[in-house]
Amino acid sequence: MPFHSARYVLFLAAAACVHALLPPRRRNLFLLAAGWGFYALCSLRFLPLLLLSVLVNYALALGMERRPSKKGLYLALGLCADLGALFLCKYLGFFAQLAAALTGWPGGGLPALALPAGISFYTFVVSGYLIDVFRGDRPPERRFCEFALFASFFPAVLSGPIARAEGLLPQLHEPDRLSGADAKTGVTRFLIGLSKKLLLADQLAIFVNTAYAAPAAHTGMQLLAAALAYSLQIYCDFSAYSDMAVGSALLFGIRLPENFDAPYLARSIRDFWRRWHISLSSWFRDYLYIPLGGSRRGRLRAWFNVLVVFAVSGLWHGAALTFLVWGLLNGVYQVLEGLLRRPAARLRGRLGLREDAAPLRWAQTALTFLLLTVTWVFFRAESLSQALLILRRIATLAGGVFPLGFAALGLTRIRLAAVGLCALVLFVCEATGWGRALPARLCGRVWPRYAVWALLVLAVAVFGAYGSGYRAQEFVYFRF
Amino acid sequence: MRRLLTRRREALALVSVLLALALALAFMTRLTTPKQHAYGSVWGHFLQEEPDSEDVLFFGSSLVYCDVAPAALWETTGLSSFVMAGPEQTIPMTALYLREALRTQSPQAVFVELTGMFYHRCTNYTKTNVGQMPWGYNRLAATFTEAEPEVRAGLLFPLLFYHDRWSELTADDWTVALRGYSRDPLAGYTCMRQWRPSEGFQVRPPERDPENFERSWASLVQIRDLCLSRGIIPVFYVAPTLLRVRQADMDALLARVRALEGARVLDGNAVFDSPGLDESYDFYDSLHLNVAGARKFTEFLGGWIRSELALRPAAARDAALWRARSEYLRALEAQPLEQWKPKES
Numbered sequence: 001m002p003f004h005s006a007r008y009v010l011f012l013a014a015a016a017c018v019h020a021l022l023p024p025r026r027r028n029l030f031l032l033a034a035g036w037g038f039y040a041l042c043s044l045r046f047l048p049l050l051l052l053s054v055l056v057n058y059a060l061a062l063g064m065e066r067r068p069s070k071k072g073l074y075l076a077l078g079l080c081a082d083l084g085a086l087f088l089c090k091y092l093g094f095f096a097q098l099a100a101a102l103t104g105w106p107g108g109g110l111p112a113l114a115l116p117a118g119i120s121f122y123t124f125v126v127s128g129y130l131i132d133v134f135r136g137d138r139p140p141e142r143r144f145c146e147f148a149l150f151a152s153f154f155p156a157v158l159s160g161p162i163a164r165a166e167g168l169l170p171q172l173h174e175p176d177r178l179s180g181a182d183a184k185t186g187v188t189r190f191l192i193g194l195s196k197k198l199l200l201a202d203q204l205a206i207f208v209n210t211a212y213a214a215p216a217a218h219t220g221m222q223l224l225a226a227a228l229a230y231s232l233q234i235y236c237d238f239s240a241y242s243d244m245a246v247g248s249a250l251l252f253g254i255r256l257p258e259n260f261d262a263p264y265l266a267r268s269i270r271d272f273w274r275r276w277h278i279s280l281s282s283w284f285r286d287y288l289y290i291p292l293g294g295s296r297r298g299r300l301r302a303w304f305n306v307l308v309v310f311a312v313s314g315l316w317h318g319a320a321l322t323f324l325v326w327g328l329l330n331g332v333y334q335v336l337e338g339l340l341r342r343p344a345a346r347l348r349g350r351l352g353l354r355e356d357a358a359p360l361r362w363a364q365t366a367l368t369f370l371l372l373t374v375t376w377v378f379f380r381a382e383s384l385s386q387a388l389l390i391l392r393r394i395a396t397l398a399g400g401v402f403p404l405g406f407a408a409l410g411l412t413r414i415r416l417a418a419v420g421l422c423a424l425v426l427f428v429c430e431a432t433g434w435g436r437a438l439p440a441r442l443c444g445r446v447w448p449r450y451a452v453w454a455l456l457v458l459a460v461a462v463f464g465a466y467g468s469g470y471r472a473q474e475f476v477y478f479r480f
Numbered sequence: 481m482r483r484l485l486t487r488r489r490e491a492l493a494l495v496s497v498l499l500a501l502a503l504a505l506a507f508m509t510r511l512t513t514p515k516q517h518a519y520g521s522v523w524g525h526f527l528q529e530e531p532d533s534e535d536v537l538f539f540g541s542s543l544v545y546c547d548v549a550p551a552a553l554w555e556t557t558g559l560s561s562f563v564m565a566g567p568e569q570t571i572p573m574t575a576l577y578l579r580e581a582l583r584t585q586s587p588q589a590v591f592v593e594l595t596g597m598f599y600h601r602c603t604n605y606t607k608t609n610v611g612q613m614p615w616g617y618n619r620l621a622a623t624f625t626e627a628e629p630e631v632r633a634g635l636l637f638p639l640l641f642y643h644d645r646w647s648e649l650t651a652d653d654w655t656v657a658l659r660g661y662s663r664d665p666l667a668g669y670t671c672m673r674q675w676r677p678s679e680g681f682q683v684r685p686p687e688r689d690p691e692n693f694e695r696s697w698a699s700l701v702q703i704r705d706l707c708l709s710r711g712i713i714p715v716f717y718v719a720p721t722l723l724r725v726r727q728a729d730m731d732a733l734l735a736r737v738r739a740l741e742g743a744r745v746l747d748g749n750a751v752f753d754s755p756g757l758d759e760s761y762d763f764y765d766s767l768h769l770n771v772a773g774a775r776k777f778t779e780f781l782g783g784w785i786r787s788e789l790a791l792r793p794a795a796a797r798d799a800a801l802w803r804a805r806s807e808y809l810r811a812l813e814a815q816p817l818e819q820w821k822p823k824e825s
Contacts, residue, residue: 110653297751414647446489451495462508 001041002198003244005100011038012190016155016183016251022174028145031153031252037118038154044379046116049085050157054148056081057126061133061147063142072361075134082127086120088220089113094319110423118158120316124283128150129165131287146172155248159241161259161279168254177253186250188439188449191456194245198464199422201237204229206410206465207419212380215390218409219399223390225406230380232423235264237278247439262430269333269371280316284309284437303338307331317379334372351369420462496559500713505639511649511657512642513611518670520545521605521612524661526668529562533650534585536561536785537796538668539574540593543719546602548591549778550667551809554802556629556782563668566612568603571596571696573610573626575703580618582710586733588791589713591651592703592779597733598725599627600682601692602628602666610635665808671771672764672811676820682723682766701740713789716740719737719800720777723766744783755780767821771813 001008017032019027040047060078064071081199092113099105102441129150133134141147150168151157165226171177175424211218211226242259249256266272289309295302307328314327353360374391380386393399407413429435460466520542537557538544546563553561564581566573574592581759587730603609606627611634623635634641645653652699680750700716701751716737730749739744755776756761761774785791 299599418647436602444487446493447497448491454497454501454504458504458508459693460641461505461639462512464643467643 001038003241003248006195008082009040012248012251019252020178024178026140026148026433027175027178027252028172032145032149035149035152035154035157039152042158043187046114049119050122050152053082053085053122053126054139054151057130057151058141058147060142062142064133065140071134075130078130078133079127084124089115089119091319093314094352095315120464121160121162122151122157124280125156126163128162128283128287132165138169138462141165141169148265151253153249156256159238159245160277161245161257162283163256164283167257167464171254174253179253182250182253182255184443185439185454187246187249188442189243189247190249191453191460192435192439193240193245193247195456196236196240196243196426198460198466200231200419200426201240202424202465203411203415203419204233206234207406207416208233208380210410212382212386212390212406213316215393216347219405220394220395220397221399221401221404222391222406222409224394225242225404226409227377227394231264231369231376234376234379235260236426241369262433262436264369264372265430266368267361268337268368269330270337272372273330273334274369280313284313298340303335306334309335321384322378322381325373325384325387329375329378335377356394360454482536485773507657508643508810509647511653512644512645513638514685515652515656515659515661516612518545518666520563520569520668520670522664522668523580523606523612524656524720525664526562526564526810527579527702528661529585531584531799533560533794533798534562534587534597535559535791536583536589537578537585537587538563538565538591538593539569539577539581540565540591540719541569541596541599542567542615542670542768543595543721544591544672546669546672547719547766547774547777549671549771549809551668551802551805552775552778553782553785555780555806556793557786557789559785560798560802561792565593565627566609567605568599569596569605569609570599570603570626572601572699572813573622574706575666575699575706576622576626577613578703578706580613580616582706583794586710588794589714589715589785589789590703591705591715591717592700594716594718594730594733595721595725596736597693597696597700598729600689601695602626607631607635607641611638611641642769657759659796660743665805669807669809670776671774671812672768673771673815673817674764674820675761675770675772675817676763676765677703678722678759678763679723679766680683683727684723684725697736699741700737704740704743713744713791714742715744715789716745718748718750719745720752720755720769721767722759722763725748744788746781746788751780761817768815771819775809783790 001011008230015031019030022030025158034049036051039050057078063074076333076417096105112224129141133140141150146169150163153168154164155323156163160176208226208230211223212230215223239260246256247256259278259280261275261278263272263275266275284335289305292305294305310327310331311324312327313330314323317326348355351380377390378384378387381390382444406416411419426435429438438452442452509528511822516524538550538561545637546561548561550561550563553559557602562585566577569577571592574596578590578592610619610622610627615623619635622633623740627635631641649665704714706712718734724730730747734745734747737743757769757773762769762776764770764773
């Protein structure tokens with residue numbers, strides 16, 4: 001049940017209405033039932049796995065409190081159970097194939113198991129909680145309903161944002177957290193997300209899918225356009241999902257962590273990773289990078305740690321070499337940034353450029369965007385060889401520059417222009433900060449708020465990628 | 481007090497914006513829905529006709545809108561008429577078309593072409609047949625009883641089907657959306673301008689589905705009942721074609737229709753030679769007449785109506801309009817027909 005489907009909108013509206021009408025002390029129980037019902041509608045056969053994960057982590061956290069001497073054992077058991085399930089479902093086939101390719105081991109034909117919906121996300125939620133309890137950062141949650149709701153809150157269970165216990169659990173203990181202002185902000189966020197998905201991400205998907213379906217049949221310019229379009233598509237797609245998740249949660253008075261902060265305005269790859277998929281990046285920082293030693297053990301070790309974190313992050317996105325290369329490339333970029341920091345500062349000094357000079361800022365932003373676009377080619381490609389083919393054709397401008405032939409990628413000129421206009425609006429909103437402030441600003445203003453809602457609905461209804469003639473595009477991150 | 485005022489303001493804003501949104505969506509639906517000027521289902525044009533101005537209405541499939549030219553009927557009999565057929569229209573769909581048409585017209589006779597009795601329940605043109613109907617009970621009934629489940633959402637919310645037409649809108653789309661349809665100079669008739677050498681009489685592959693046939697029969701009886709209850713003569717006829725339903729099936733159907741009290745029957749294939757149809761020149765294809773054949777068949781129908789039904793033109797019809805329609809049709813007929821050519825692959 002994707003967030004941009006009529007079924008989800010009806011489900012959300014019904015759940016929000018019932019939730020608001022219930023007495024406050026019954027609301028969490030209802031939300032939990034709604035969450036499990038939602039998960040069952042999406043992936044009924046894997047609901048027991050989610051319930052088992054909830055039960056095991058709930059019990060182990062309580063066990064840590066009762067028997068502090070066995071905390072380590074309980075943590076190990078919990079992580080083995082959580083990450084073991086994730087490994088079995090997501091990585092067994094991949095590593096078996098890899099081992100077979102490297103060693104000739106005959107077990108490479110192990111079939112890949114079906115991936116339970118949201119397993120990468122809810123596993124990180126409960127694992128993070130268990131580690132927090134182990135470290136003594138927070139006491140274990142005693143109330144099962146609240147813990148289960150924390151692990152399986154329906155707006156976040158499938159694709160995040162990856163909630164942290166310190167942020168979400170206290171909210172679940174507030175009996176009367178519902179507010180009209182939050183609900184209004186939530187609707188605005190949801191509609192902004194819906195617009196990003198249907199006006200931009202899914203229109204760009206037509207363009208991108210056509211090029212990636214047959215890269216050898218397209219010119220270097222077409223592939224370059226598709227690669228740039230994919231950079232925009234994946235941002236619009238995932239940030240749309242996050243907007244809709246955050247907006248949905250606000251209808252129940254719950255604030256989920258933000259996942260994005262204008263990432264393509266980043267001036268470096270490191271800066272980008274502070275702004276992109278923030279809930280995942282901060283999870284890796286707190287539960288992997290820092291335990292590995294972070295930057296406390298010298299520069300070399302810090303760079304090694306960065307590479308490890310980004311390799312794991314790549315594999316977290318998918319069990320394929322393309323994702324591994326994507327992650328490693330992001331890590332390598334950051335190592336190179338570290339190496340070049342001092343020479344770049346010296347060069348700036350010689351040129352008399354201030355660090356925050358506008359031309360430098362924009363040049364850094366553009367360069368970062370281009371470097372990221374290269375990594376997204378690996379992320380989107382079906383295989384390493386396809387990614388390399390695309391990059392080679394782009395680098396050599398295969399097929400010449402003119403005619404550009406963008407219309408051959410499935411979007412007519414007028415549609416391309418419309419997508420360009422929407423992208424420009426998005427860029428202005430991000431660059432000026434209006435987009436972020438808009439939902440809260442509209443909250444207290446009656447007429448502008450309703451006018452913006454109506455305009456967004458109308459824009460989606462008329463220009464959105466839905467209905468006959470379009471193949472519904474699932475959210476990219478639903479696959480992870 | 482302040483809270484109450486705020487709530488009132490919220491409610492007022494919500495209602496106003498919802499209303500504005502509904503109007504905007506309705507306009508966008510009207511703008512993006514394909515405009516139907518020919519090939520049946522021309523409801524936009526039909527609704528421009530003066531109320532109670534048609535003496536005869538014709539219903540059925542393409543065998544009606546290609547074969548019957550109302551202007552020629554007016555020349556022959558002085559009767560005003562309109563063709564309210566639709567592509568591959570089934571009889572249950574025709575029943576709903578008739579109910580809808582009778583909301584604005586009170587004809588003396590209604591002609592229903594019978595080949596639709598052999599069509600499957602849902603044809604390739606459900607979207608057109610239902611989607612062009614005016615909003616109301618009959619459209620809803622057609623959506624839920626005659627349309628495939630997968631197209632229902634789009635029939636209820638046409639932007640699902642057509643919203644992406646915004647990038648290919650023509651001046652005609654804007655004109656119709658802003659000013660509405662004009663009167664159809666051909667009164668629902670679609671002029672086919674090619675002739676195709678005859679391949680002789682042939683039998684259509686059997687399409688009959690017993691369960692659906694009985695459902696269609698029930699609708700046919702409803703059509704008869706509705707007509708009789710309004711003092712309208714129901715006429716069930718078969719259009720002349722080269723490609724025909726199996727004779728035994730058609731004979732059985734015609735016998736059953738003839739047994740219906742109050743119904744009149746005309747088998748165009750049984751009297752194929754009477755209109756003077758030239759099978760090597762008057763057909764657009766093995767099913768449909770071209771403009772020359774339509775003239776002959778319509779004049780034959782006019783003669784049949786005069787002798788068998790004795791209808792008289794109603795006083796309300798607009799003579800100037802019908803003269804203009806007649807001249808329009810004559811102008812089309814004056815242009816030479818082209819020989820049909822197979823499409824190059």
